[in-house]
Amino acid sequence: MLSRVADSLYWMSRYLERAEHTARVMGVHLNLMLEHDLGSEGRRWPRVLASLGSREKLQGDEFPTAQAYALDQIVSSIGAARENARQVREQISSEMWEEINRLFHESKRIGTPQSFRAQPFDLVSAVTQSSHLFHGITDSTMLHGEGWQFIQAGRFIERVQHTARLIDSHFQEFYRAGAEPSSAAEHMEWIGLLRSCTAFEAYCKVYTADLRPERVAEFLLLNAEFPHSVRFGVERLGQSLEAVNQATTRKSDRLGKLAGRLAASLSYTPLEEIMSNLHEFSAGIRRLCGQIHAGIYQVYISYPIEAALGA
């Protein structure tokens, strides 16, 4: 497979995941805001923005800024995903192209600042539904070969980074060791965290609706069966990288080692140790993801010609 094609498939998938994540987090917080006492709202939006990866320093009335930032991130990510798909239109199935193209045009229509302010949930649900649909279509219409593996790798590396960052910023704000949520409002914030990862229902199935911060952390970081947990994502990422490695016979142990190290830290670190320094643990995951991303580029996409000739 041409490196350029792999690159486009990888980024198509990353951008779509980013749009989906941003839309869902925005939807959750817009919802929480509705039933909150306005005095406590001041801290929400800086936190949400930080959890979405923005470095912007907010001043004054943060809500409009946060809203504009999220809208921009959703719409531009969809645009970028579609542009990447367009570059490799011959490599993906026409059903995939049609869905991502449809989402693009719909997001242009309902993603204007006016309509987003008036009806934000239209865009939120359009994006999350379309992203789910797109991955369903991908799984059932595309050859599960190398290209499909790059799509999976892009999707899960993006998801792992977002989830890790989201958990980190939430725990910094609301977690006090050993204490349970003190107020109804705080309780709702913990539900909000789970909802941001589509995890509320799944959590209840495992632990019942009894919300305890350590359990939430355990579930979102370490659950092996839940598709939005960090561990699940890391394992799928590792499988896809291994499959690509097999398909290309590059025998790169660099990526395998990085992915293995990441998986091991999630499989073998005791929860108490994680909770004693959650921030560092989350940063470590994101750092390794960054190295894996760079490794994918070095091994498969923008490798120096001289190195490849020597091999």
Next chain:
Amino acid sequence: MTPAFDTSQQVRFHDYWLDGAFDEMFEAESVPRPHYRALYEMLQEMPLAEMRRRKQSADVSFLHQGITFTVYGREEGTERIFPHDLLPRIITSAEWETIERGLAQRITALNLFLRDIYSDGRCLADGVVPREIVYSCKHFRREMRGITVPKNIYVTVVGTDLIRLPDGRFVVLEDNLRVPSGVSYMLTSRQVMKRIFPELFRKAGVRSIDHYSEALLATLRALAPEGRPDPNIVLLTPGVYNSAYFEHAFLARQMGIELVEGRDLAVHDNLVYMRTTAGLRRVDVIYRRVDDDYIDPLAFRADSTLGVAGLFNAYRAGNVTLANALGTGVADDKALYAYVPKIIKYFLGEDPVLDNVETFLCSQPAERQHVLEHLDQYVVKAVGESGGYGMLIGPYSTAGEREEFRRRIQADPRNYIAQPTLQLSRAPCFLDGSVEPRHVDLRPYVLYGDKITIVPGGLTRVALRKGSLVVNSSQGGGSKDTWVLY
């Protein structure tokens, strides 16, 4: 029971008229030529509603396959569906035999001419073609002097534009020897037509064109550098924003070869590689759909980002084949065109099977004078342009446009030629419920590897605007399926 549609409503012919132009379908009023009889009878019998249904079904099918082209100079990346007319253009086997013989002769001669001007230059020394015509052509590539190309084949893929004069003869209007396009429309339109008119195909006896992609692949393989028995063949496209990107992707898929862009390729030690996830893979033959100017920023335009740095050196070293070769544009220059009959005579010792259109070279003072005095009667063309850009159609021009061209011709006479306004032949088109005649041309595709292959068919382009003589897709033209009969 009422019928689903009103069967009394038939396809109308009452807007059909005959005039000085050759009519492909009718010999005389309501008398179809023998090879059009099956089509004529079908049109007589078929209810209008059914024709409309089939037209719609064909259009939907083009839309879904994404058969589009891009119009330049408008909003960035404006993709349009290629307009398609439902009625086939039909050619008898006798007519085709002449076309085939004429094209093979012409291409053989032009290829010998290219080889000659890039090596010994005999035909220049013998005065067959004036040196200044060759050396002043902007598509002449001095860099190609002395380079041996595989099997001495310069023009691998050719699309020659033919038109039919009022007396029924086919003549050559233009040779396209650089990167001719349109063949994907020929292939996809045939697939659609077979679904729309299966009964007509059975009755008429139409020769197949489906082997084009296979023939193209075999032709490219035959030109691989020596010592590369299992060559890696790729198609080089300028990318998704190019007007013919659909065609590039289509052909690559049909042939099962990789569709690459300049940034996918790299040159090292005069070998060309493509960058894959499994490492670098050597490339042996490049069917390039990128113009000469853009193919290598080190050798040609330095600002090109579409090409591959170092490609020309690898080519010169004989490590990679480019099809078509570089510098072939000198032989489809519109001023050189006037000399093609002489070139055929000189290299092959034969008279041309297919004639040229009478052409005046504005670089010749006497001819220029004649053209300037009769601008309202001639079609004036810029020699290096294609796609219907840079043209003046005398009889339909305004005084202002003529003045503009007068100025341009005087400023740069070498850049202009003039031809009489030709009555292109006309073929029936199904337009909004009735059948009307429209002007057409014909572009068959020639492949030249270890032998010449011409698939029986081609792209019939049609000027869909009433009375228009311009068939280019960028100027409101459409296409028809072209049937060559057994």
